[in-house]
Amino acid sequence: xxxxxxxxxxxxxxxxxxxxxxxxxxxxxxxxxxxxxxxxxxxxxxxxxxxxxxxxxxxxxxxxxxxxxxxxxxxxxxxxxxxxxxxxxxxxxxxxxxxxxxxxxxxxxxxxxxxxxxxxxxxxxxxxxxxxxxxxxxxxxxxxxxxxxxxxxxxxxxxxxxxxxxxxxxxxxxxxxxxxxxxxxxxxxxxxxxxxxxxxxxxxxxxxxxxxxxxxxxxxxxxxxxxxxxxxxxxxxxxxxxxxxxxxxxxxxxxxxxxxxxxxxxxxxxxxxxxxxxxxxxxxxxxxxxxxxxxxxxxxxxxxxxxxxxxxxxxxxxxxxxxxxxxxxxxxxxxxxxxxxxxxxxxxxxxxxxxxxxxxxxxxxxxxxxxxxxxxxxxxxxxxxxxxxxxxxxxxxxxxxxxxxxxxxxxxxxxxxxxxxxxxxxxxxxxxxxxxx
Numbered sequence: 001x002x003x004x005x006x007x008x009x010x011x012x013x014x015x016x017x018x019x020x021x022x023x024x025x026x027x028x029x030x031x032x033x034x035x036x037x038x039x040x041x042x043x044x045x046x047x048x049x050x051x052x053x054x055x056x057x058x059x060x061x062x063x064x065x066x067x068x069x070x071x072x073x074x075x076x077x078x079x080x081x082x083x084x085x086x087x088x089x090x091x092x093x094x095x096x097x098x099x100x101x102x103x104x105x106x107x108x109x110x111x112x113x114x115x116x117x118x119x120x121x122x123x124x125x126x127x128x129x130x131x132x133x134x135x136x137x138x139x140x141x142x143x144x145x146x147x148x149x150x151x152x153x154x155x156x157x158x159x160x161x162x163x164x165x166x167x168x169x170x171x172x173x174x175x176x177x178x179x180x181x182x183x184x185x186x187x188x189x190x191x192x193x194x195x196x197x198x199x200x201x202x203x204x205x206x207x208x209x210x211x212x213x214x215x216x217x218x219x220x221x222x223x224x225x226x227x228x229x230x231x232x233x234x235x236x237x238x239x240x241x242x243x244x245x246x247x248x249x250x251x252x253x254x255x256x257x258x259x260x261x262x263x264x265x266x267x268x269x270x271x272x273x274x275x276x277x278x279x280x281x282x283x284x285x286x287x288x289x290x291x292x293x294x295x296x297x298x299x300x301x302x303x304x305x306x307x308x309x310x311x312x313x314x315x316x317x318x319x320x321x322x323x324x325x326x327x328x329x330x331x332x333x334x335x336x337x338x339x340x341x342x343x344x345x346x347x348x349x350x351x352x353x354x355x356x357x358x359x360x361x362x363x364x365x366x367x368x369x370x371x372x373x374x375x376x377x378x379x380x381x382x383x384x385x386x387x388x389x390x391x392x393x394x395x396x397x398x399x400x401x402x403x404x405x406x407x408x409x410x411x412x413x414x415x416x417x418x419x420x421x422x423x424x425x426x427x428x429x430x431x432x433x434x435x436x437x
């Protein structure tokens with residue numbers, strides 16, 4: 001029989017998530033800034049590289065299916081982290097080549113971000129599959145909260161440490177800092193995964209009597225299931241809404257509320273603080289009530305989506321009224337409901353991952369990870385482009401932000417409706433308890 005993970009095992013998986021977040025931070029944040037400011041690239045070039053790494057993650061179902069076919073997922077996690085780390089170091093090398101040869105540097109950067117996307121896909125998908133198969137249903141909300149909070153913690157620690165050690169900036173110092181982050185992440189992941197799968201006892205997929213489906217059959221089975229189709233659509237729409245404000249909140253604060261860069265950056269801290277509070281309370285609430293209220297994660301998901309829509313409606317009003325609107329409280333509320341939605345959605349994803357007859361956790365997590373990656377790439381890009389287009393047509397920044405925030409609010413309301421319609425069921429027809437959304 002399968003032994004469920006205890007809290008120490010969940011924290012160890014959270015350490016893997018933190019390691020992934022720390023390395024990705026190097027490429028999507030630190031190198032992005034260096035390429036634009038220190039090496040004079042147009043901002044669209046590093047943004048395109050980041051979008052490309054999301055595009056590469058369309059391969060997530062393939063990585064997940066590969067880990068399904070093996071007896072262990074640990075090699076996929078550790079191997080993915082190694083590829084991710086190598087890609088990050090290659091991206092550093094490409095960045096330092098930009099002064100000497102733009103073409104060679106950018107060509108190497110494309111290769112590097114391809115490796116980054118592949119590494120995130122392999123490590124992240126397999127780690128989530130382990131989490132889905134090893135965590136008891138009543139702990140899924142708290143497990144999702146724990147791993148995602150640790151990911152945010154990993155990003156914050158890596159960003160703060162790297163930022164402090166990089167001053168004064170030199171290319172040699174950049175290599176040292178990046179190498180330290182990558183080496184620490186690989187060592188931490190290896191230690192965290194050592195012997196972890198043995199704690200689960202017999203893997204859930206190993207106990208299945210039917211032979212595993214091949215990749216095409218696995219995808220066909222997933223998309224023939226009404227619940228899986230609805231959940232895929234829910235993930236795409238909700239994550240699209242979730243990510244649309246990523247690139248426009250600080251410009252909104254500056255253009256409409258005349259905030260300084262420091263003031264607008266502090267708002268980002270307020271939002272992330274709200275996200276963490278929402279994750280923590282949802283993790284505690286989802287676990288505390290899971291045994292008493294089988295639909296609890298669905299309730300949390302709907303609450304998160306509806307609350308996010310209300311907070312975004314508030315931002316549309318903020319764009320109209322300008323200074324004087326309680327912007328910090330509004331953004332804190334947006335962060336809180338975003339965090340509640342994110343944790344409950346991930347917890348529900350873990351429940352649905354084990355609901356297949358022949359498909360297993362890896363390929364299912366891969367499909368939903370792909371939907372999330374596409375939504376993230378499109379969300380940030382469409383939000384920023386939408387504001388630019390409307391501003392150019394109307395000449396008014398406030399109206400542009402009003403429209404985009406209103407679109408986001410509508411998408412979150414649609415997500416709440418979709419969440420109501422998704423119901424994961426076991427093969428015998430019994431509901432998945434706390435994992436239902």
